[in-house]
Amino acid sequence: MSERRFPSPFDIPVPDGAEGWTDLYSYSSVFSEDRREQEDQAFWFQDGVHWPMAMTPWDATFYEYAIASLSQYNTRHYIIPPAMGIDYRILYGYAYLSPVGVADPAEIGSRVPEFMERAGHYFANWNDLYANWLEKIRALIHDMELVQVEPLPDREPLEVVTEGRGTGSGLALMESYHRILDLGLKLWQYHFEFLNLGYAAYLDFFGFCKQAWPNIPDLAIAKMVAGVDVDLFRPDDELKKLARLAVGLGLDQHFTSAGRPDVVDEALQGSDEGRQWLAAWAESAEPWFNFSSGSGFYHSDHIWIEHREIPYGFIGNYTQMLREGTDLARPLDEIRAERDRIVLEYAELLPSDDDRSTFEQKLGLARTVFPYVENHNFYVEHWSHSVLWRKMRALGGVLVKEGFLAEEDDIFFLKRNEVPDALWDMYSSWAVGAPSRGPAYWPPEIERRKQIVSALEKWSPPPALGAPPEVVTEPFTIMLWGITSESVAGWLGGADDESGDLKGMAASPGVVEGLARVIFSPAEIGEVQDGEILVAPLTAPSWAPIFRKIRATVTDVGGMMSHAAIVCREYGLPAVTGTAFGTKRIKTGQRLRVDGSNGTVTVLDD
């Protein structure tokens, strides 16, 4: 394996029309001649789980915050013995990660006592600390909501003077922007307070199972640990509740006819039943519809609460299914009973009572940590990000008003550290009462950047760069990204695999055949027809309602514990994740066989 290499980031030509692309990202996040020697020695994989598309300049913020925070917990908080952080770069708008190991065995050994003391504290007090986390994250979201973003007034209100406040609106606006950044970074620090340790405990149980039963399917282990009633399914459950209420109140025709949401609302306002339904909607919507239809990492991901056509459409489907007599409820008791059966039967297969007690202990810890693993995603990527995107849009609105931007979302074409410059320019001209430079400077620059991003979006990032590792051992890389020695070998084989089969993770069992529907973004969800096989860069949990239509799922990226894999298992659909080339090789309308038990996808006709 070591003889073959992935392309060097320095050898890949700039995509047509993307010249000047490095202006869009932090100088420290792009590959550069200064660090070339080190960068060329490293192995970089593209993180399409979280960043399947090219990032706009401001969207790189959460990428940088997330990976730095993840790393910080490994290196500075818990002293994970074999792992430093994960280095990150942006190449032509796409996210590339490189796990940094601790090479010296003696150093690994010396890190162990510290790890045991620090991580031990969290494991020993997990439930209390997690309860505390839930309070912290809600308080943080509350703080985000409190951030004020207002246009600069023509004159400061009188009370600023009469109360002797001594500062003005310009400072407040600049403070608000800094507050958004600080709360965002705090959010990502919170995110990784538990995640790495949660995965470590899960991996320990995983390792025990693999030792006891070398061929146990990964998903059997996942099923033993997975929660039955988790927050990740709550938004979908709320949709079903609202669909039932709509049918109960005789309002379902409003949703099946798929009118514009404001038209639907206007019609609902006209009746008692309609108003009752709208009140129920409002109750579900906060917080559960702060739900992104993407990974939550893009400003362009549609959030349900702001794009009601998405949840209304899903409710329409559900009301129709209810009318046809379909039971939408997830059979929780059956799922629980099945989970108990699986645990009991594997335990029976263990050779001794000692082994059984070890098994139960490890399963117990894995189940203790797992609620965080399953639930944090809603609080962080969905709910918190939704609030932060809203605040940023409000700030964009202020800049639109002053002529700096053509539309709110243009703010995401500024790097995060350019925003203070623009705000300063705006403030300064407001303060001085003379023209700012922004209206002449930013619109053409943003137009140029939009052209570049659109060129980057057309580029297909290779799954990996640089020197392939002999063996992938870094636990988080395997767990979070589904990257194993085998997948690296598969990528090296690339598109000339002889059998023509795509290989990936056997993420959810079963074998089906059907016609492919390749979609690249949440906006295309509506094209999916009943009985098709969904092929996508990744599937976000908020796509849950379409999982009732499709037969199987194939994704380019993601491992056994990717959110998509979890939802597919929940819905009993075969899934092959992490195929790397699925959306590139498969065309809509091709007939596929998806084998979710073996992790293969076969194109049956061309």
Add this chain to the structure above:
Amino acid sequence: MSYTIWFSDFRPEHTGLLGGKCASLGTMTVAGMPVPPGFAVTTDAYRFVHANPEVADAIHSLLGSFDPADLGKLAAVSLELRQLVEAVPVPAEVEDSVRAGYAALGEMCADPRPAVAVRSSATSEDLPDASFAGEHETYLWVQGAEAVLSMVRRCWSSLFTERAIAYRAEMRYPHDAVQMCVAVQKMVRPKAAGVAFTLNPSDGDRSQVAIDSSWGFGEAVVAGEVTPDNFLVDKVLYEITRRQVSSKEYEYRLGGTGVERVAITDGRRDQPSLTDEEIRAVVRLARRAEKHYGCPQDVEWAIDLDLPDDSNVLLLQSRPETVWSRRPARVAATHGDYLSSIVATLTSPLHAHGKTG
């Protein structure tokens, strides 16, 4: 005297009369497993052969100081002894009992001349640990009471096939210490058949069932005459974790003169010999046998063409698995306090496994 005992009437105290194979068929039948119906012709019947002075003398004189390496002589001795055994007169009660059993099977199958398999089931009180697997004869597709009687005698005489004689000589077993019981069992008409282990024979993983399967009668698989399809299935989730479909060149199937070996020339040759549903049904069957016996099993099974889909998987034989079961089993590492275990997990490349789904 019980010259015949139905599998469904089996009781543990019959074991000495029945030999390993018939006792196992009896145990499985009584436990409610889907075993084709049948009965055993017991060692009480064989006693007339064993006690026959002419036979006893011939064994003594022909095999007393026999050198099994003398292949030319072996064939002649075997032939002489077999002819002698097959000609020994037995009382009418023995033959009547076999005829009555066969007639009762005919009634069960609504067929006056049901096809049966006639199988040897050797036993020896003096050699309780001896395994005679595969040393003696089996006759498939036998029809009519007289043919059955004749094959019962040939099973008796198969104690003196060349390979049975050579085997006993090799194992230093006495030539007159083994008794022969014979199973008469309704013939299965298999679409496909094979064996199943209730663990993974390559690594001893007890969470798996390993299936070898091919078209037609299981003899092709058991004798290793074809490379069978191989499936690995998780016992708990019933997920098929590996499927290796081979090119199956031959099958044993029913022809004009009984069971014959024929080349597979149609599309089935490279097609899987089991559907996924059938694979899972074989796993359920093997699991039942394993749970019943309380230890890993090596089972022979067949899928019958005549029975309905939900009950067409039949159990032909179940034996304890002997290779992995004898090894001390314990999950080696990762015991001890959980933090040390987590450290070990993080630092060892154990989890650098591939996809295993």
